[in-house]
Amino acid sequence: MTETTIDFDRRMLEALICPRSHTTLTYDADRQELVSASANLAYPIRNGIPVMLVDEARALV
Numbered sequence: 581m582t583e584t585t586i587d588f589d590r591r592m593l594e595a596l597i598c599p600r601s602h603t604t605l606t607y608d609a610d611r612q613e614l615v616s617a618s619a620n621l622a623y624p625i626r627n628g629i630p631v632m633l634v635d636e637a638r639a640l641v
Contacts (some may be wrong), residue, residue, distance in 0.1 A: 588612070600624075600634050613638070619622050 588607065596605055598616035605614040614630050614639070618619040621637040623630055 588628055592630065596630060596632065598635075599632055601635070625636070 588609075590607060593605060593607060593614070596614065597603060598619050598621065600604055600621060601616055601619040601631065603616060603618045606623055607613075608615050608622065612625045614625065614632075615622045616637075618641075620640040621634070622640055623632055623637045625631070
């Protein structure tokens with residue numbers, strides 16, 4: 581099954597914060613993720629919608 585990439589509206593970054601650390605996020609366009617450096621987590625963006633669930637986040641190495 582292939583996943584199509586839908587553009588993420590970068591204006592959402594102004595309103596979104598990391599649910600674990602309550603800090604701002606950065607957008608990784610290549611991986612389609614929102615990254616919380618302070619929590620060492622990356623939240624996926626699926627079909628243009630950020631999935632802001634800690635259980636769905638990928639741990640950064």
